[in-house]
Amino acid sequence: MNQRMPLPNWFLLQAPPNLNIEVQAWRKLAWNRVQLLEKLPNNPSQVVRDFFPSYEEEIDQIYDDFRLGAYLLRLVAATNSRLESWLIEVEGDLFERLYYDRTESPEEKLEIYREVFGEENVLKYEEFKYKMDEENNPHLAELYQQYHTSRSRAKGDFLICVHYTKVPWMVSNRKGYLRKGWVVSNETSFRGVLKKAFERRLEKEITKAQDLLGIREDIDNVVQSLEQDLSKHVQIRSQYSGGDLGGQDLFLHPEVFPPCMLQIYFEIEKTGRLVHVKRLQLGFFLKRLGMSVNDQLHFWYEKSVDNVGQSFSEFQRTSGYQIRHLYGLEGGKKDYNVPQCSTIATGYFCPYTHLAPAILTEFLKNNYYTTKKNLTLGDSQLNSVISISGSNPTQACTQYFRLVYNRTFYRKIVHPLQWTRFAMKIEGLSTPKESENKPTEE
């Protein structure tokens, strides 16, 4: 068995060996860690330089303190789910930064991979070749030539093999070479999934930390008080929900709909029938544009063809359940948001991802219109949109927005409501008059 390298001292996933510490001092260590984590986004390199010394007389003591502080934060996170997601996110960022700045040798990197993914799920390129009897595989030889160059070595890049069950994202996107259940690729391409795997490990550690609660009263007290302080102090970033564009009857203006919603809207108008996910997608969107549940019931009753011979009240009783569900009035009573573009691309309908290039071009060229100008887009203009549509749908959508509205700069579109919000401004749909006309409480 090969001799294994020790993990770098900044790697703090494990529990500290000794918890015999005065609780107030421990609390201070945790608070120091919070400050470090909060400073990180502003200047990550500086934080790493200042807080994580490589050479110092009391270096062991410094890292022991870090370990203790981080551990107390995990205990706190185990009591509060919002704090848990905050901690996982910021610790993940810190791990990523330290990994970039503080690991140099391939052996050290490999050790971290083994720790995060599990020892049995990581193999060195040479190990894989001999173990799997793949010495004569031409694709492996090709990869070796590509990544074992002096340039790759200078960059610290090398080939590594991870079991497919540990890196589903790499398998989904066919990153790397999949052979006998192992993904073979260069180390740099694994970094994104390494961070995600670290975050998952941390989540498990937080769950495990729960066992220590309820045993020692002094620890429970310090965890409780820290939880209260932290909840107020920490700014918890939530997922972008797209917000709400109610109050302006925007659902009457399909010209400000993003391409995905417009395509679905045309489909229901033309065919009177939609698959489940498309119904949901349009339903959420119309809700967030301010359509009331009653209006939406009428909308679907008028547009769909499956309800021939059905009275409106009958429709309300049967299909109405689904529509009321969108508004959080039935079932789990959850008020859903419109999904983000990334979610739409994987689980709903995104024209850039799901339409064949020829059909997409046709749709983008002819079916889009604005109220103000007669839009004519040439093939050459659309070519760049089509070429990136498969690999980067949000970028393609942003480019298309710029073409439609003839604007050179607009922020990247990551949410359908963002398109509508930008388009609305350009189309002049949110006039101050409208907001003045809103009924006031007086």
Next chain:
Amino acid sequence: MTIKNRRNALRDYYSTDFDVQVLSRVIEFSSFSTREFGFVSLSGKFFRNIAFENPKALQDFLIDRCPTDAYIGALYDNPPSRKTPIHTLEWKGHELVFDIDLTDYDAVRKFVCDCTGANQVCVRCWQLINISISLIDETMRRDFGMNELVWLFSGRRGVHGWVRDPETVNLDRDQRQSIIDYLSVVKGEDETARVQDRKLLKYEFRKRTEFTIFKYALKDIRRKDLVEMGISASAATKIVSQLKHQEGKVDENLIRRFNKNLASANKYDEVIRRWAPRIDHKVTIDLRRLLRMPTSIHGKTGRVARILDLNTIFEFNPEDEPSIFGDINKETE
């Protein structure tokens, strides 16, 4: 046929032809007692949350109750029952399964044969399923390193693939979805579904996909078909003469040539879209899904959900499969 006759036919089959040991080809018998089973009774009622102590008890149940359909579910920490249904139990595992159904091919079936509607199936459209089986089977073995794959005729319009390798039992939803994503060359279901960029299909997978699909696209092809496809007349002549010269055998050279011609005619996507595998991903990622039991009877057709032999898979014709209900199908149709 009356319920009584159906019961007799089923009892006859389960007591003489059915061997419960065949299930060991898809599931592990060591954890038999905590596995969920489901059945459709003769009166058409569906039951699940049923467990059996051992395979013998299952066979006795089948002979005694004569269910029209029998299904296998997931593994749990305790035996599922009416009092302890599966949602109260801890999930312990489910084999990795694939469901390929001709329903998913409805948008492209018209290019292959004249079948329409849910009940029609013929040898020609079954070729679409065969292509999927051979492509998925080879990819699972070579790229994912699986060894024990079993393909099962579902009894009507599709096939089920069971992977029995022990490490697949504990795969979670994301891991199962990633396998589906890897295998899916076509994203979307309808005629306009997007075919993945050729650049994204890498290494052996691209070669395998193209080879398997083109082999069947070129089978018995005429010069006229190639020209209609948009390939130039001279290129079409070359392909047909090469095919003739090789006595219909499709080799790498021919594939390369066809690939080039398709690219210049801008028809690559169309051919791939027509023949590429379409897997019902919901079945694969559903961890509690019940799937038809191998060698059980399909209640609507009376055909046996038999295990397919990969070596003779292209000779399989679903229409030739006998029904234990004899002529009932004709009556019901």
